[in-house]
Amino acid sequence: xxxxxxxxxxxxxxxxxxxxxxxxxxxxxxxxxxxxxxxxxxxxxxxxxxxxxxxxxxxxxxxxxxxxxxxxxxxxxxxxxxxxxxxxxxxxxxxxxxxxxxxxx
Amino acid sequence: xxxxxxxxxxxxxxxxxxxxxxxxxxxxxxxxxxxxxxxxxxxxxxxxxxxxxxxxxxxxxxxxxxxxxxxxxxxxxxxxxxxxxxxxxxxxxxxxxxxxxxxxxxxxxxxxxxxxxxxxxxxxxxxxxxxxxxxxxxxxxxxxxxxxxxxxxxxxxxxxxxxxxxxxxxxxxxxxxxxxxxxxxxxxxxxxxxxxxxxxxxxxxxxxxxxxxxxxx
Numbered sequence: 001x002x003x004x005x006x007x008x009x010x011x012x013x014x015x016x017x018x019x020x021x022x023x024x025x026x027x028x029x030x031x032x033x034x035x036x037x038x039x040x041x042x043x044x045x046x047x048x049x050x051x052x053x054x055x056x057x058x059x060x061x062x063x064x065x066x067x068x069x070x071x072x073x074x075x076x077x078x079x080x081x082x083x084x085x086x087x088x089x090x091x092x093x094x095x096x097x098x099x100x101x102x103x104x105x
Numbered sequence: 106x107x108x109x110x111x112x113x114x115x116x117x118x119x120x121x122x123x124x125x126x127x128x129x130x131x132x133x134x135x136x137x138x139x140x141x142x143x144x145x146x147x148x149x150x151x152x153x154x155x156x157x158x159x160x161x162x163x164x165x166x167x168x169x170x171x172x173x174x175x176x177x178x179x180x181x182x183x184x185x186x187x188x189x190x191x192x193x194x195x196x197x198x199x200x201x202x203x204x205x206x207x208x209x210x211x212x213x214x215x216x217x218x219x220x221x222x223x224x225x226x227x228x229x230x231x232x233x234x235x236x237x238x239x240x241x242x243x244x245x246x247x248x249x250x251x252x253x254x255x256x257x258x259x260x261x262x263x264x265x266x267x268x269x270x271x272x273x274x275x276x277x278x279x280x281x282x283x284x285x286x287x288x289x290x291x292x293x294x295x296x297x298x299x300x301x302x303x304x305x306x307x308x309x310x311x312x313x314x315x316x317x318x319x320x321x322x
Contacts, residue, residue, distance in 0.1 A: 002118045005223060010122045016215035021133045024207030029138055033145050037129050040152045047159045058248040062256055064164050068171050069260045073267030075176045079183040080271040086187045
């Protein structure tokens with residue numbers, strides 16, 4: 001079988017890439033994609049740890065199902081909030097509204 | 106024979122992991138955000154392959170159905186609904202110093218979680234007994250629907266609340282848009298937004314008419 005550490009390294013790389021995207025990007029949609037990439041890394045770590053642990057339970061798989069459902073709900077809600085953001089500031093760029101607020105209101 | 110199987114599995118893992126990492130990088134860095142969303146969908150499919158390697162076929166199916174099918178489609182819909190979402194010049198923080206801060210932060214996240222994940226003894230020496238796929242699926246179904254049915258209800262409630270909340274927020278904003286123009290604004294409305302206010306509803310016009318009538322009296 002593939003050693004556990006390989007799965008953990010893959011999960012770590014995905015989490016790190018997601019963290020980098022969340023910190024350094026300014027486009028809201030790009031930040032959402034980064035969050036989803038992080039969630040994917042966490043899912044891989046959860047299922048790998050459950051399979052390689054001393055005793056096997058289905059708790060981790062159920063947890064991953066919950067994470068996927070939460071990610072779906074989160075994406076829907078984030079899209080709505082992004083639409084509102086765009087209606088208010090006419091952009092999805094995070095840096096601009098600070099200077100634009102006075103113009104809009 | 107068994108060694109060949111192990112080697113084959115390792116090669117499978119390395120291939121899928123490489124594809125996943127490259128696609129994740131493209132999803133983060135590709136200039137066109139529609140392409141980025143597509144790459145994210147393909148990356149989710151690769152992660153589903155890793156779930157199959159990890160003997161979790163049901164989760165792999167869910168991953169493909171929800172991530173590749175649902176979330177990617179939702180992101181693309183969002184990109185289409187938001188006109189200026191594709192501005193690629195505005196994506197990265199302007200100053201290179203902030204970019205470096207971002208890199209350092211994310212690398213520290215990786216290092217800390219690597220310390221936790223790789224140094225902690227996860228009992229890697231214990232070889233897990235091989236679970237056939239069908240048995241895994243049956244066990245998961247029994248676990249979910251037998252003793253832990255509340256769990257599924259929580260997920261259903263969560264999705265329902267998310268849906269209702271999204272609709273409620275959209276409606277709330279519409280009402281909010283009508284209010285300030287009728288009451289709070291004493292300034293003249295700029296010409297650009299004239300047609301929008303005319304189409305957005307009668308209350309604006311009615312309020313003005315009432316004021317004018319009062320002034321005439």
